[in-house]
Amino acid sequence: MTIQFPIGWVLRASTVGFAVGCRILQPNTPHFGDLVKVPGQPNGIDVFGLIYNVEVRDDPAVRQLILVGEMEPEAVLDQRENRLVPIELSVLAVGYQQGKTMIQGLPPQPPLSLDTLTVSEELEVVRFTENLDYLRLVLNSAQIPSDELLVANLRRATLARSPDQQYPFLLRAGRELARLLNTDLTRLEAILHRLKTVISQ
Amino acid sequence: MLCDTASGVTPLITMTLELNQVAPQVKALGQSLTGQAHLRSEAKIKMQALLRDYSTAFTELHERVVRAEKVQQQQRFDWVGAAPTNEALAESYPLPPRPERATVIASDGSQILPDPHAIALYYLINVGSIVYRHGSNLKPETYNPKPNLYYDPADLMDEQGRLISLGEVNVKRDMAEIEVLTELAPRYTEANEPVIALMDGQFILRVIDLPFQQQQEYQQLYLSQLDLLRDSGALVAAYIDRPRSTFVVALMLLASLELAAINENSLRSNEFRHLTDLDLFDFLGPGERSAIFSLKAKGLDRYSHAGHGVHFFFLNVSARPNRLNLARVEIPAWMVANPRWVEALHATLVRQARLTGGYPYVLARAHELAIISNEERQAVEMMLALEMRRYGLDPAPSAKQFNKNLLTEREGFAVKIRN
Numbered sequence: 001m002t003i004q005f006p007i008g009w010v011l012r013a014s015t016v017g018f019a020v021g022c023r024i025l026q027p028n029t030p031h032f033g034d035l036v037k038v039p040g041q042p043n044g045i046d047v048f049g050l051i052y053n054v055e056v057r058d059d060p061a062v063r064q065l066i067l068v069g070e071m072e073p074e075a076v077l078d079q080r081e082n083r084l085v086p087i088e089l090s091v092l093a094v095g096y097q098q099g100k101t102m103i104q105g106l107p108p109q110p111p112l113s114l115d116t117l118t119v120s121e122e123l124e125v126v127r128f129t130e131n132l133d134y135l136r137l138v139l140n141s142a143q144i145p146s147d148e149l150l151v152a153n154l155r156r157a158t159l160a161r162s163p164d165q166q167y168p169f170l171l172r173a174g175r176e177l178a179r180l181l182n183t184d185l186t187r188l189e190a191i192l193h194r195l196k197t198v199i200s201q
Numbered sequence: 202m203l204c205d206t207a208s209g210v211t212p213l214i215t216m217t218l219e220l221n222q223v224a225p226q227v228k229a230l231g232q233s234l235t236g237q238a239h240l241r242s243e244a245k246i247k248m249q250a251l252l253r254d255y256s257t258a259f260t261e262l263h264e265r266v267v268r269a270e271k272v273q274q275q276q277r278f279d280w281v282g283a284a285p286t287n288e289a290l291a292e293s294y295p296l297p298p299r300p301e302r303a304t305v306i307a308s309d310g311s312q313i314l315p316d317p318h319a320i321a322l323y324y325l326i327n328v329g330s331i332v333y334r335h336g337s338n339l340k341p342e343t344y345n346p347k348p349n350l351y352y353d354p355a356d357l358m359d360e361q362g363r364l365i366s367l368g369e370v371n372v373k374r375d376m377a378e379i380e381v382l383t384e385l386a387p388r389y390t391e392a393n394e395p396v397i398a399l400m401d402g403q404f405i406l407r408v409i410d411l412p413f414q415q416q417q418e419y420q421q422l423y424l425s426q427l428d429l430l431r432d433s434g435a436l437v438a439a440y441i442d443r444p445r446s447t448f449v450v451a452l453m454l455l456a457s458l459e460l461a462a463i464n465e466n467s468l469r470s471n472e473f474r475h476l477t478d479l480d481l482f483d484f485l486g487p488g489e490r491s492a493i494f495s496l497k498a499k500g501l502d503r504y505s506h507a508g509h510g511v512h513f514f515f516l517n518v519s520a521r522p523n524r525l526n527l528a529r530v531e532i533p534a535w536m537v538a539n540p541r542w543v544e545a546l547h548a549t550l551v552r553q554a555r556l557t558g559g560y561p562y563v564l565a566r567a568h569e570l571a572i573i574s575n576e577e578r579q580a581v582e583m584m585l586a587l588e589m590r591r592y593g594l595d596p597a598p599s600a601k602q603f604n605k606n607l608l609t610e611r612e613g614f615a616v617k618i619r620n
Contacts, residue, residue, distance in 0.1 A: 061565075061569075064557060064558060065556065065557065067558065068555070068556065068557060068558035070520075070555045070556050070558075071556075072335070072556060073338050074333055074334060074335065074337065074338065074339065074340070074341055075333075075341075075556055075562060077338075077339070077340035077341070078331075078333070078340060078341040078343075078566065081340050082331075082340065082341065082343050083566075083569075
């Protein structure tokens with residue numbers, strides 16, 4: 001799937017990650033595990049990240065409507081599309097592109113507030129995941145659901161490939177995970193078990 | 202400040218209000234409210250009995266209203282009150298079936314008031330509006346006309362060089378609100394469904410703070426807008442939440458007096474002064490409305506002559522039997538003449554208010570679309586300061602404002618904007 005329009009704007013950022021505000025019901029609102037990009041930094045760097053949390057923020061007006069319980073479809077549409085129900089995406093920075101070089105790891109500088117966020121198109125996902133160095137960064141990230149994030153991301157990266165490339169990619173990813181988690185076999189087994197479902201689909 | 206921030210301890214905010222001195226007064230206020238409730242309860246029983254006794258005594262009541270109006274003319278005394286129409290006063294009118302489809306258009310405005318202490322003299326009016334189509338499954342349409350920034354000396358000063366009054370800014374805002382309704386209504390009235398143009402607050406334009414000549418001009422403009430709305434085929438109503446009016450109380454005071462005893466003194470010594478109309482109509486059940494009354498007051502003739510004579514009813518929009526949520530709904534005379542229109546309005550307003558639990562959804566949203574936040578005001582001032590610097594001007598607030606800003610910076614500016 002190719003999405004090239006901005007889907008949100010950076011609210012706050014650091015080199016390890018950033019939060020993005022977006023409106024609901026944009027066509028194809030991004031999913032947990034998607035590879036996203038903040039393009040066109042002043043320093044010429046495009047920052048890549050993985051969405052590890054999608055949060056619908058609290059809104060007193062919405063809460064009131066729910067409490068009353070007399071919802072009408074028109075009011076729901078108004079709240080969702082006109083009032084910009086605040087959605088906040090949390091993104092883990094996993095790489096950046098400088099010129100034509102794609103580097104996996106934390107970017108030298110974070111994006112700036114109000115920078116736009118786009119979801120990477122399939123070709124970009126394939127290109128980024130040719131190198132799997134970012135897996136270590138995800139596994140080592142604290143306070144995020146890293147195992148779930150890896151499974152969701154590898155599933156998308158697999159489906160972005162042509163059918164004949166899907167199994168070889170998963171095999172390579174599994175081997176890399178086995179190397180990284182050779183001291184934690186229980187965790188490795190859980191991740192590999194989840195990845196097996198991708199093949200069965 | 203009682204402790205420093207460097208230590209990481211949350212600072213205590215300096216309090217200027219001596220709460221220990223307010224506390225006994227709050228206690229006295231509580232006692233006073235209890236006493237007032239007792240007085241009100243007694244007066245209410247009397248007044249509701251009068252309402253029942255005179256429920257259909259239209260002729261007697263009209264005679265008394267005419268008498269009160271004469272007192273007004275002779276004694277330079279402003280009598281404001283209600284007069285009956287042809288509906289029984291003590292009746293409750295049940296919630297009619299709601300139209301399957303109905304369109305409600307609402308607008309609301311807000312403004313930044315002119316401030317002699319700001320970096321420049323200006324004022325700004327912003328209007329928000331929404332079109333909500335019940336039963337359509339369509340997203341409501343929101344519409345914000347271009348905000349108007351007034352900075353020309355002709356807009357800011359009168360002929361004597363006095364700064365525009367806050368009253369006139371309010372009138373300009375009210376005019377902007379109705380103009381949006383007039384612009385939008387004809388776009389929706391072709392469909393075979395009721396279209397309601399809903400205003401927030403009173404139906405009439407409040408011009409009391411303006412010089413006489415301006416009052417005349419603005420009223421004329423306002424009436425032309427009402428004509429346009431009527432001609433568009435839209436129903437028009439104004440919604441007043443938790444009104445403090447005493448129009449029907451004034452009518453019941455007349456009912457309690459002998460015709461010959463109605464004079465300035467008897468009208469001024471009102472034994473029912475503790476009551477408001479809300480007390481009188483607490484018998485309305487969920488979704489029910491009161492009888493329709495016409496509003497009598499000096500200065501409303503102009504509206505009556507144009508066919509827009511002001512009428513009103515009280516409406517309990519609550520969905521629960523044990524909870525009263527009364528509003529006053531004002532409508533023009535030409536709507537009263539058509540019971541189907543009144544029914545459509547009645548049912549749709551209840552439907553709107555029940556969406557939010559007590560206040561029409563469209564009015565809440567129009568307010569949200571119009572409101573100017575502190576941040577937005579500061580952004581306007583920032584843009585203004587940049588523009589002034591570009592032309593070599595010094596964008597400085599007055600010394601008073603500068604010092605106020607310093608003191609209030611911690612807690613945000615106290616901004617004089619109407620919500």
